Amino acid sequence: MFTGATEVPAPAEPAWAWKDAPISTLVRRIQQLQNERAQAFRRLDQAHRQYLLSGLHHDFFPHYRNVVHEVTQAFAAASREVLAVEAELAGPRSKPVLAHHVRSLQELEQTRLATVALLQVMATPGVSKQEDPEKLRELKMKVIKTMEAISEVLQELRFDAESAE
Numbered sequence: 001m002f003t004g005a006t007e008v009p010a011p012a013e014p015a016w017a018w019k020d021a022p023i024s025t026l027v028r029r030i031q032q033l034q035n036e037r038a039q040a041f042r043r044l045d046q047a048h049r050q051y052l053l054s055g056l057h058h059d060f061f062p063h064y065r066n067v068v069h070e071v072t073q074a075f076a077a078a079s080r081e082v083l084a085v086e087a088e089l090a091g092p093r094s095k096p097v098l099a100h101h102v103r104s105l106q107e108l109e110q111t112r113l114a115t116v117a118l119l120q121v122m123a124t125p126g127v128s129k130q131e132d133p134e135k136l137r138e139l140k141m142k143v144i145k146t147m148e149a150i151s152e153v154l155q156e157l158r159f160d161a162e163s164a165e
Helices: 023-053 061-090 096-122 133-164
Strands: none
Touching (some): 023 061, 023 096, 023 133, 061 096
């Protein structure tokens, strides 16, 4: 008997490109994502410098705002993929040490992004209510220390990945 209703199959979840990839490939992808993040930070820094050099001219602000938007989207995309790699390593691959390294990278990148954003706000004349050179110096040091920690975690990830295969 025909009821007029047809079942529509649920859309299949798209296959994750790295699902069956070797661990070394996953680690290389994490390194590529880190390189993409580094490029995005350079773009953000460059746009902020151009804005400051313009004398905070209102004609330059839309460009800066657009770069911030693009970089934010790039970071979000990289974060989604990093979290997918972490889930793959923590779950099906059962490599908790590697998953921990990937989680650490993600947390460090979040810290770095939040610190850079605060630093840019505080370094923009007229935006921050307080001009505090000591606080700016502390934030710059925090960015440097975070970048050093990111490098260390990447090195540990590469080393531990080699011994995991």
